[in-house]
Amino acid sequence: MSANTANAPASLPSREPGALAILAGVVRRDLLLAMRRKSEVLTSLFFFVIVVSLFPLGIGPELGLLRVIAPGVLWVAALLAAMLSLARMFAPDHADGTLEQMLLSPAPLGVLVAGKIFAHWLVSGLPLVLIAPLLGVQYDLSAEALLILMLSLLIGTPLLSLIGAIGAALTLGVRGGGVLLSLLTLPLYIPALIFGAGAVEAEMSGLGAHGHLSLLVALLVLCGFFAPWVTTAALRIALE
Amino acid sequence: MSANTANAPASLPSREPGALAILAGVVRRDLLLAMRRKSEVLTSLFFFVIVVSLFPLGIGPELGLLRVIAPGVLWVAALLAAMLSLARMFAPDHADGTLEQMLLSPAPLGVLVAGKIFAHWLVSGLPLVLIAPLLGVQYDLSAEALLILMLSLLIGTPLLSLIGAIGAALTLGVRGGGVLLSLLTLPLYIPALIFGAGAVEAEMSGLGAHGHLSLLVALLVLCGFFAPWVTTAALRIALE
Amino acid sequence: MQWNSLAEFFSMGGYAFYVWGSFGVTALALLVEPLLVKQRQSQAVRAIRREKAASRHAP
Amino acid sequence: MNDRLIHWFKYASPQSFYPLAGRMIPWFAALAVIFGIAGLWVGFFVAPTDATQSEAYRIIFIHVPTSWLSMFIYLIMAAWAGLGLALNTRLSSMMASALAPTGALMAFLSLWTGALWGKPMWGAWWVWDARLTSELILLFLYLGFIALQAAIDDPRRADRAGAVLALVGVVNVPIIYFSVTWWNTLHQGASVSLTKAPSMAQTMLNGMLLMSIACWMYVIAVVLLRLRAIILERERHTEWVKHAVE
Amino acid sequence: MLTVARLACVRGDRRLFSGLEFSLEAGGCLHVAGENGAGKTSLLRTLCGLSPAEEGEIRWQGRPIGELGDEYRQAVLYFGHHNALKEELTPLENLRIAATLGGLTLDEETAFGLLQRAGLRGREDLPVRVLSQGQKRRAALARLLCSRAPLWILDEPFVALDVAAVSWLAGIIGAHLAGGGCAVLTSHQEVAIPGSTVQTLRLS
Amino acid sequence: MLTVARLACVRGDRRLFSGLEFSLEAGGCLHVAGENGAGKTSLLRTLCGLSPAEEGEIRWQGRPIGELGDEYRQAVLYFGHHNALKEELTPLENLRIAATLGGLTLDEETAFGLLQRAGLRGREDLPVRVLSQGQKRRAALARLLCSRAPLWILDEPFVALDVAAVSWLAGIIGAHLAGGGCAVLTSHQEVAIPGSTVQTLRLS
Numbered sequence A, B: 001m002s003a004n005t006a007n008a009p010a011s012l013p014s015r016e017p018g019a020l021a022i023l024a025g026v027v028r029r030d031l032l033l034a035m036r037r038k039s040e041v042l043t044s045l046f047f048f049v050i051v052v053s054l055f056p057l058g059i060g061p062e063l064g065l066l067r068v069i070a071p072g073v074l075w076v077a078a079l080l081a082a083m084l085s086l087a088r089m090f091a092p093d094h095a096d097g098t099l100e101q102m103l104l105s106p107a108p109l110g111v112l113v114a115g116k117i118f119a120h121w122l123v124s125g126l127p128l129v130l131i132a133p134l135l136g137v138q139y140d141l142s143a144e145a146l147l148i149l150m151l152s153l154l155i156g157t158p159l160l161s162l163i164g165a166i167g168a169a170l171t172l173g174v175r176g177g178g179v180l181l182s183l184l185t186l187p188l189y190i191p192a193l194i195f196g197a198g199a200v201e202a203e204m205s206g207l208g209a210h211g212h213l214s215l216l217v218a219l220l221v222l223c224g225f226f227a228p229w230v231t232t233a234a235l236r237i238a239l240e
Numbered sequence C: 001m002q003w004n005s006l007a008e009f010f011s012m013g014g015y016a017f018y019v020w021g022s023f024g025v026t027a028l029a030l031l032v033e034p035l036l037v038k039q040r041q042s043q044a045v046r047a048i049r050r051e052k053a054a055s056r057h058a059p
Numbered sequence D: 001m002n003d004r005l006i007h008w009f010k011y012a013s014p015q016s017f018y019p020l021a022g023r024m025i026p027w028f029a030a031l032a033v034i035f036g037i038a039g040l041w042v043g044f045f046v047a048p049t050d051a052t053q054s055e056a057y058r059i060i061f062i063h064v065p066t067s068w069l070s071m072f073i074y075l076i077m078a079a080w081a082g083l084g085l086a087l088n089t090r091l092s093s094m095m096a097s098a099l100a101p102t103g104a105l106m107a108f109l110s111l112w113t114g115a116l117w118g119k120p121m122w123g124a125w126w127v128w129d130a131r132l133t134s135e136l137i138l139l140f141l142y143l144g145f146i147a148l149q150a151a152i153d154d155p156r157r158a159d160r161a162g163a164v165l166a167l168v169g170v171v172n173v174p175i176i177y178f179s180v181t182w183w184n185t186l187h188q189g190a191s192v193s194l195t196k197a198p199s200m201a202q203t204m205l206n207g208m209l210l211m212s213i214a215c216w217m218y219v220i221a222v223v224l225l226r227l228r229a230i231i232l233e234r235e236r237h238t239e240w241v242k243h244a245v246e
Numbered sequence E, F: 001m002l003t004v005a006r007l008a009c010v011r012g013d014r015r016l017f018s019g020l021e022f023s024l025e026a027g028g029c030l031h032v033a034g035e036n037g038a039g040k041t042s043l044l045r046t047l048c049g050l051s052p053a054e055e056g057e058i059r060w061q062g063r064p065i066g067e068l069g070d071e072y073r074q075a076v077l078y079f080g081h082h083n084a085l086k087e088e089l090t091p092l093e094n095l096r097i098a099a100t101l102g103g104l105t106l107d108e109e110t111a112f113g114l115l116q117r118a119g120l121r122g123r124e125d126l127p128v129r130v131l132s133q134g135q136k137r138r139a140a141l142a143r144l145l146c147s148r149a150p151l152w153i154l155d156e157p158f159v160a161l162d163v164a165a166v167s168w169l170a171g172i173i174g175a176h177l178a179g180g181g182c183a184v185l186t187s188h189q190e191v192a193i194p195g196s197t198v199q200t201l202r203l204s
Ligand code: HEM
Pocket: D060, D063, D064, D067, D068, D110, D111, D112, D113, D114, D115, D117, D118, D119, D121, D125, D126, D131, D132, D133, D135, D136, D194, D195, D196
């Protein structure tokens, strides 16, 4: 098209990036933003730590009791932390007009969305996985249980980001987005919670965590395929 | 001042409201906003319900175990719900310029702040008190324990709003406000948590909740005097 | 028929609260729901009538 | 396009369905009343007292139909919503919106009657049993759908967003059900479990069937009624609505 | 009424202006001009008392504004880049709330009339969220109509307004000045206020 | 290049316009005028394909935009009321990110140069948050300088800019038109683009 030359003078060194470069660009951008805001990373991490540490204060210090409830408490805390960070997945981009630009971008929206989901996991899921053993120790979990806990979170947190993205996209720009988001994502999160906490409990009771973990992986594969696609559709609906 | 007449023509039926009228006005305004957004009320309520209902899914269905952890779970959930709604106490007014207008308002800022705190409690504290028994039933609590639970929340939630207001004002417009807010308020919330959950536990173990409850009331009175005043100072600093 | 008296029927073998609580609330809900829907319908009709009247008066 | 398809599309337009629905409602309402009376008669006066549960078991006549319906309605709702999303037919999306509140009500009634049954039978209003838990989550799914649609001003956008949610939910329902079953059966520490009468007396079964049919008829009637209201609300600027409302 | 002496403003490591002097009498209007980033908004916020002055002094009726406190706040109306509207509420609700904050109770009838004067007839009951950019601005400006503050400080009030609204607003400001008030405003366009001469202060 | 036929737009229960027709050739510029709330922003969003058209058709190079999909998106640049800037990032980072989204990799040197042309010399490394209103706008407009889209859709691009920036922007648009591009823009002021005649479409 002849118009092109007018606005991209020959001196402008630029090239069209491929889908992978765009994905990397989106991830890099979101990470940069997270670093700049700091709180992004810290909010969900800190929330996770708070919730887990508050329980012994509310329930009492008996280690026997704490050990029994540990997998549940840790997983519920991870789930809540993931849920809270969801609101920030698309909403800021929506508010300042970046999301419109993404929709109008020639890059495939699916790729952009996948990038954003991945960045969300890096920022708000991965830190939880890394800190979990430290918190598990507070609840007197054994080394094997800690390992399974980390493993279940490593499989489970991306799942939470993937499922949550759908809810975040659906509630974009909607009145009362906050509650709605929890109302929508919560029921969808429950299987992850049950298998995740179940894996650790099974390990602790000597039943072996294998079954639970493979179910989690199956869920992850399923969502990995469909969630970005559904999210894209939801985003288009939200911005129409 | 002669200028007055120019802009308030004689036909404009208006009068200067007193401090109480302004207080009522602020409360009414915040309630109206809450009704319009719906979510305001529902967010913390629904969050409370979610957190409480997630635990059995993570921990397992044994009623005996659930009954033991019930006071802790319910109080931690109430505390988290209160903490999350704090960010919305001043931040939206800050973002859209209303807070500037409040600071420039001839009405005493202390009154405006007291009104906002009260409205915050009505919207995000009171609903928790009312729904708590229903959730307590799911944890198989006895009628007496439920009563004490409600009572402790009735005294405790205004306390949470009062303390939280200080944190919310201090972190206004600060980068990473979210984490900071939890970092600041959480330690201040812990006494409320301990006495609140303690009251229910004491009742369940037959020790009587009286002592815990009177300590909660003492805390409430103390904060009722000082918190609005400190919050006002913090707001002035935040907007300078 | 297994009921010897009306009182026995109403006491439901001592489970009156539970049985009548279930049936009562269900009956109430099933009665109230259509009423609410009817109200919604008539509200819509009224809004349309009002609009029609307004457009008739307007030039 | 053949003739029958055109015919079908004719009734798929809100304009022609509106009067049709109006004519159908009284019939279904009447059937609901007839079957309801018959079912209550069988339930209270024909069915014998249960050996283990005494009279409390009569809750079954209301509990089971509402439980079944709450699940069925969700499936039907998701199907209509998906159809609306795929074919962009207005009526099917409206049908989905009309079904949701009744489905939520059925889920609530299932929970309510179940809780009232649980207290005398198990000694607790609520236990974290697989069935109970998944019914609770089903209620959340309904509420999510309703809340999402209510929160979006533009009806067309609300329809599509709701459809996406309903479809995601319908995939999730079986996953939830099986995960919860498995979760629950793996650690069966609970002191209570669902005790079913070994073989239900034929009369009980009859009563349950009659009540179920009555509930179905009720649901159809009330959903059509709500559908008419929704059609009026959404199409209020069209000429035919202005004409229809005289 | 308003006297400014030796005012300076620093943002980050940049000195935006210093040694600024002007005074404004009843009926006077000051147009602060200057290119983007010259410090107009910063100056206006300092005049309101929202930001502290780096150096220099601002006096109202001869007394420093720091001393006056509430009394000064009662005398000032600030209208900034932000609309101070709640997007969920209707213009009507927003206006009544703004009036309460300004220390005035406004009944529905009156508020209705003011919004009509602001050109929002038929939009009083829509949430602000769905209004057009200019309509939002008008809804925010309706606040001027019920203000009794003698000093108006307006930051780019004409932005996003169509031609009719611009002249309506100029008329409002003119009436305010004619009634003995005074105003400080910024704009990148020429400002013509009917019945009043506008001083211009150019920041560079 | 762009042809619009019988376009109508409905918001809520209000029909903003209907039966709208225009066409735009390479080098053409359309100024959409109209009072506040006339539907200018709504029209522009429809032209981009962000909102679906209630009735009527929009064609690009003779084909309906719905069919074109990605191809059309590649051809359009939309600049709206929102700046699409992240307040925490610097103009430099914002520009490079925007370029990536637009399907272009921009190295730091180039981006630096573009920002200087936008008049942000010395502000490239401040977070956007502290910039003045007009500087934010300039940072957002720098995006135009590296766009290769032939169709520019600009919603009130001149708002908040000072006089120098307005004529700079008009020059940019003029160069774009001279290179065979076309543009649709809204403004409440007169629009003069050097070296090109502007059609005006008035919504009422
Ligand atoms: C809040 C508590 C309860 C809930 C949410 C609930 C939920 C349900 C659901 C969803 C079904 C249909 C499931 C299916 O057919 O597979 C059902 C059926 C049934 N429920 Fe409940 N239930 C509750 C309490 C009870 C109690 C306390 C009893 C008896 C002690 C009971 C007895 C039955 C029976 C007999 C059926 C019919 C089963 C069949 O025909 O397959 N339920 N319930």
